[in-house]
Amino acid sequence: xxxxxxxxxxxxxxxxxxxxxxxRAFQERIDRGEKIEPKEWMPDAYRKNLIRQIGQHAxxxxxxxxxxxxxxxxxxxxxxxxxxxxxxxxxxxHGLYLYCAAETLGVSRxxxxxxxxxxxxxxxxxxxxxxxxxxxxxxxxxxxxxxxxMNQVPLQRTSFGPYARAMVRICKEESFHQRQGFQIMMVMAxxxxxxxxxxxxxLNRFWGPALMMFGPSDKDSVHxxxxxxxxxxxxxxxxxxxxxxxxxxxxxxxxxxxxxxDNLKFNEETExxxxxxxxxxxxxxxxxxxxxxxxxxxxxxKKAWDEGAWxxxxxxxxxxxxxxxxxxxx
Amino acid sequence: MxxxxxxxxxxxxxxxxxxxxxxEWCGTxxxxxxxxxxxxxxxxxxxxxxxxxxxAAEVEGEGRSANDLAFLRDAYDFRNVLMLETPNExxxxxLMRQFLFDAFQVHWLTALTDSKDSRISxxxxxxxxxxxxxxxxxxxxxxxxxxxxxxxxxxxxxxLDYLWPYAREIMLVDDVDEAMHKDGIAPLPSEILAPWDAxxxxxxxDAYLTIPDSNFxxxxxxxxxxxxxxxxxxxxxMQVLQRSYPGATW
Numbered sequence: 001x002x003x004x005x006x007x008x009x010x011x012x013x014x015x016x017x018x019x020x021x022x023x024r025a026f027q028e029r030i031d032r033g034e035k036i037e038p039k040e041w042m043p044d045a046y047r048k049n050l051i052r053q054i055g056q057h058a059x060x061x062x063x064x065x066x067x068x069x070x071x072x073x074x075x076x077x078x079x080x081x082x083x084x085x086x087x088x089x090x091x092x093x094h095g096l097y098l099y100c101a102a103e104t105l106g107v108s109r110x111x112x113x114x115x116x117x118x119x120x121x122x123x124x125x126x127x128x129x130x131x132x133x134x135x136x137x138x139x140x141x142x143x144x145x146x147x148x149x150m151n152q153v154p155l156q157r158t159s160f161g162p163y164a165r166a167m168v169r170i171c172k173e174e175s176f177h178q179r180q181g182f183q184i185m186m187v188m189a190x191x192x193x194x195x196x197x198x199x200x201x202x203l204n205r206f207w208g209p210a211l212m213m214f215g216p217s218d219k220d221s222v223h224x225x226x227x228x229x230x231x232x233x234x235x236x237x238x239x240x241x242x243x244x245x246x247x248x249x250x251x252x253x254x255x256x257x258x259x260x261x262d263n264l265k266f267n268e269e270t271e272x273x274x275x276x277x278x279x280x281x282x283x284x285x286x287x288x289x290x291x292x293x294x295x296x297x298x299x300x301x302k303k304a305w306d307e308g309a310w311x312x313x314x315x316x317x318x319x320x321x322x323x324x325x326x327x328x329x330x
Numbered sequence: 331m332x333x334x335x336x337x338x339x340x341x342x343x344x345x346x347x348x349x350x351x352x353x354e355w356c357g358t359x360x361x362x363x364x365x366x367x368x369x370x371x372x373x374x375x376x377x378x379x380x381x382x383x384x385x386a387a388e389v390e391g392e393g394r395s396a397n398d399l400a401f402l403r404d405a406y407d408f409r410n411v412l413m414l415e416t417p418n419e420x421x422x423x424x425l426m427r428q429f430l431f432d433a434f435q436v437h438w439l440t441a442l443t444d445s446k447d448s449r450i451s452x453x454x455x456x457x458x459x460x461x462x463x464x465x466x467x468x469x470x471x472x473x474x475x476x477x478x479x480x481x482x483x484x485x486x487x488x489x490l491d492y493l494w495p496y497a498r499e500i501m502l503v504d505d506v507d508e509a510m511h512k513d514g515i516a517p518l519p520s521e522i523l524a525p526w527d528a529x530x531x532x533x534x535x536d537a538y539l540t541i542p543d544s545n546f547x548x549x550x551x552x553x554x555x556x557x558x559x560x561x562x563x564x565x566x567x568m569q570v571l572q573r574s575y576p577g578a579t580w
Contacts, residue, residue: 062357062362062365063357065356065357065365066356066357068356068357069356069357069358072353072354072356073350073353073354073567073568074567074568074570074571075571076401076571076572076578076580077397077400077401077572077580078346078376078379078380078383078396078397078400079380080580081349081353081376082373082376082377082380085353085356085369085372085373085376086369086373088356088357088365088369089366089369089370089373092357092362092365092366092369093366095362096362096363096366099362109362134571134580184580187579187580188580191578191579191580192575192577192578194575194578195575195578300357300358301357301358303358304357304358304359304360305360307360307420307421308359308360308361308364308421309360310479310481310482310485311360311361311364311421311422311475311482312360312361313478313479313481313482314474314475314477314478314479314481314482315474315475315478316478317477317478317479317482318473318474318475318477318478319474321477321478322477
């Protein structure tokens with residue numbers, strides 16, 4: 001998940017006949033469901049697209065620690081504090097696998113960080129929203145991780161081997177986070193009057209941004225077709241959004257919370273919910289850097305990176321000195 | 331005074347306060363690997379807190395839970411040593427604090443595995459494995475950062491200079507310790523001084539750092555007599571939900 005509006009080559013998808021023999025052989029391997037491994041030949045555009053997608057996903061895991069870190073220090077019980085710590089630890093771990101997967105494509109973690117810090121690469125828009133009450137820790141787990149899972153489960157079958165394998169592990173942990181988030185919501189929704197209010201307020205604020213996580217509607221999503229042909233995107237944005245709504249609405253009902261959409265209704269014929277599209281103007285604003293927390297999130301990451309420079313430099317220097325001393329001793 | 335209760339609070343509050351401080355780093359460490367390691371350390375410490383404070387609550391017998399003890403006591407009822415409540419400042423100080431604590435904790439918990447109180451020996455057995463791993467990591471980091479560059483050496487020396495007057499509070503002895511010792515529950519913390527000192531000396535030598543020439547020790551944390559100003563702010567953050575919504579379940 002967490003890759004929205006990943007720019008593709010912008011060209012139309014070529015038919016097999018239009019491709020060079022090498023490209024055709026590559027596409028046929030993908031069509032047969034074979035995995036592409038790092039050292040094998042791949043079209044430049046496939047490589048570039050994957051770097052953008054995996055990089056964006058990795059950055060989202062890293063930046064995604066921040067809205068939760070905002071509540072780790074205020075977690076209301078020892079158990080909740082431990083759960084949240086375990087969760088952010090998992091997320092940092094996901095970031096690590098994903099940066100490693102991207103490295104196999106020839107881009108270093110430092111280069112990817114540089115692109116994040118300079119604004120050349122994005123992270124998921126969802127992390128530009130603030131976490132204002134403890135119920136947000138529930139809503140983030142339930143809705144944000146829930147939406148992430150919708151996208152990531154199919155990506156376990158994606159064509160690039162290291163990415164697919166990273167997804168297998170990530171999905172297991174994400175579904176655990178989602179259950180944990182739902183459980184926080186359940187306690188809040190069944191709690192005191194104030195807690196119920198916090199739970200409803202969190203749903204009100206996160207519903208739209210969660211729907212946006214799947215990216216713009218298919219008709220406006222110019223980059224999807226090539227990514228789908230390459231199997232680095234497995235479903236369309238609208239398919240996944242619908243699946244998310246269909247699964248989440250009954251959960252909200254179970255919690256006794258109201259989904260903030262007056263037009264929401266179940267269509268007996270299609271067996272799907274009809275729902276209002278999120279505010280796409282807001283989505284594009286957030287992507288442009290005008291979300292409620294864009295500035296804070298990026299500044300926090302940059303500050304952490306800059307202030308940590310002396311530590312990274314020292315670690316490198318120590319490793320070099322150690323190696324030199326060892327050599328001198330031999 | 332219930333000496334065993336006091337003793338258990340000291341154990342629990344040390345790991346609670348350090349775990350909390352460590353958790354403040356979330357998402358802002360110098361490298362992703364360090365983020366993972368810090369979250370992992372904090373998680374271990376909060377897990378240990380639960381074990382100590384659950385037992386403390388039972389021993390007290392007033393119907394309080396571990397969470398009540400963590401989230402509804404005020405600063406003067408906390409029994410952690412002062413060093414652990416000092417602010418993180420930077421990565422160097424955070425790791426130096428961790429090392430100075432780990433160097434004690436590994437020896438201390440090892441000794442507690444022989445406690446006559448089986449519950450304490452069980453908690454110690456579980457915790458010491460984690461403490462050993464923390465020590466390995468904090469020691470390696472201190473050495474790397476002390477050795478690394480001129481700047482990192484300077485920062486680590488500053489961290490050691492700042493923390494040194496706090497470091498040995500944990501090995502002071504009072505009536506609570508005497509009572510625990512008498513009952514075979516715990517050794518005197520002062521018995522850890524020699525192995526602690528040896529480990530700290532060898533580590534600082536390998537890290538090219540100079541141990542300050544001072545025996546002064548700040549005290550008042552483990553007795554609760556006089557905490558630093560920092561603890562109140564930490565608790566204001568940590569306890570906000572339990573304090574704001576009394577009786578709510580989370």
